[in-house]
Amino acid sequence: MERTSSSLHTDKIGAEQQMKLFPATRYMGSKSKLLQYIWDASSKYKFDSVIDLFSGSGVVSYMYKTHGKAVISNDYMAMGGVITKALVENDSTILPVEEAKELIKDNIDTDEFVYKTFKGIYYNDEDNHFIDVLRAHIALMDDEYKKAIAMQALIRTCVKKRPRGIFTYVGDRYNDGRKDLQKSFEDHFLEAVALINNAVFSNGRHCESYNVDSMNLNKKADLVYIDPPYYTPKSDNEYVRRYHFVEGLARDWKGVEIQEHTKTKKFKSYPTPFSTKDGAENAFDTIFKQYSDSILVVSYSSNSLPNMEDMINLLKKYKNNVEVIPVDYKYSFGTRNTVKRNNVQEYIFIGA
Ligand SMILES: C[S@@+](CC[C@H](N)C(=O)[O-])C[C@H]1O[C@@H](n2cnc3c(N)ncnc32)[C@H](O)[C@@H]1O
Structure with a gap:
């Protein structure tokens, strides 16, 4: 049943139950x-x-x-800012389904940007037009939280309608016939709105969502959770390359230049220090120093650089008590039919 109001407080249903309402995705x-x-x-x-x-x-x-903390979220991807605006900072606004239905009405002039730019690349003409209609309606919305819910629902729809949920290839080659791929854009969108609405809640604390480079977030908190892209010399950790289409939606392709010669019509990845070993090491050092008054909790994996010892040494520069919790973790890749599993250890480092 759809909730009409969302002044829900975690005390009422408990952190674990509230967590189950988060609309999960397969984000890298x-x-x-x-x-x-x-x-x-x-x-x-x-x-x-x-x-x-x-x-x-x-x-x-x-x-x-869900555990009642005052949370400040940040990611340099605009799409990261959309989800945390909708579900972390926002504590009471929902997008009523009747309003969501207005957003999909084909009664507005569109710029045909997706229809023209991505013709024949990810979706058919009809779906591309649907996306443009939604974009046009969303652009006119005033309420920042309703707008974030609508945009997040559109992003979720596009990811669900894309085999493997990524935009690094063109065409339909990974279509394994799963239900999500058969469901219409419209059904996906309205379902996504209902799911997101249902996850909106207040924990009674002031929470904030930001969308800046990690080095430029000048905020303070008791604990800082640090989970940057994992650097390995072999594998690709570029978020923009994978998600450029939905990232483009989130920022309306403002301030980026599509690389017209690419088949995928992607735009350049944003610069990040986590694309080289030295860059990652220096960035960790800078972040640990900047937040040395806070409890530091870092996620990193055993096949990435800096390695465990280096990470401990970096943390020890600023923290007296450093602990590592290894978690055996299996990453899986591929479609339903070709799942490969890769055994790595996931580390949680704590500096206090
Ligand atoms: C490992 S993921 C975080 C996953 C997240 N903890 C979760 O559970 O979904 C790393 C994130 O870092 C972001 N990122 C990469 N470089 C960044 C930078 N310089 N500043 C801020 N965010 C950055 C990427 O956009 C990506 O979302």
């Missing part, structure tokens, strides 16, 4: 399966406020919110 590097470990590691310490510096899918921010 999402910690949705590690939440309990992150919470167990954090909750040994007394803290009231949290910065989630690389919030990605928003699932960790939401987890801390």
Whole structure:
């Protein structure tokens, strides 16, 4: 049943139940399966406020919110800012289904941007037009939280309608016939709105959502959760390359230049220090220094650089007590038919 109001307080249903309402996605590097470990590691310490510096899918921010913390979420991807605006900062606004239905009405002039730019690339003409209609309606919305819910629902729809949920290839080659791919854009969108509405809640605390480079977020909190892209020399950790289409939606392709020669019509990845070993090491050092007064909780994996020893040494520069919690974790890749599993250890480092 759809809720009409969302002044829900976590006390009423408990953190665990509230967490189940988070609309999960398959975002690269999402910690949705590690939440309990992150919470167990954090909750040994007394803290009231949290910065989630690389919030990605928003699932960790939401987890801390369910535990009654004042959460500041940040990611340099605009799409990261959309989800945390809708479900972390927002504590009471929903987008009523009747209003959502108005957004899909084909009664507005569109700029045909998606229809023309991405013709024959990810979706058919009809679906591309649907996206443009939604974009045009969303652009006219005044309420920032309703707008974020609508945009998040559109992003979720596009990801669900895309085999593997990514935009690194063109055409339909990974279509394994799953239900999500058969369902219409309209059904996906309205379902997504209902799901997001249902996840809106207040924990009685002031929470904030930001969309800046990690080095430029000048905020303070008792605990800082640090989960940047994992650097390995072999694998690709570029978020923009994977998600450029939905990231483009989130920022309406403002301030980026589509690389017209590419088949995928992607735009350049944003610069981040986490694309080289030295860059990552220096960035960790800078972040640890900047937040040296806070409890530091870092997620990183065993096949990434800096390695475990280096990370411990970096943390020890600023923190007296450094602890590592190894978690055996299996990453899976591919479509339903070709699932490969890769055994790595996921580390949670804590500096206090
Ligand atoms: C491993 S993911 C975070 C996953 C997140 N904890 C979750 O559970 O969904 C890393 C995130 O860092 C973001 N990112 C990369 N470089 C950044 C930078 N310089 N500043 C802020 N965010 C950055 C990426 O957009 C990506 O969402």
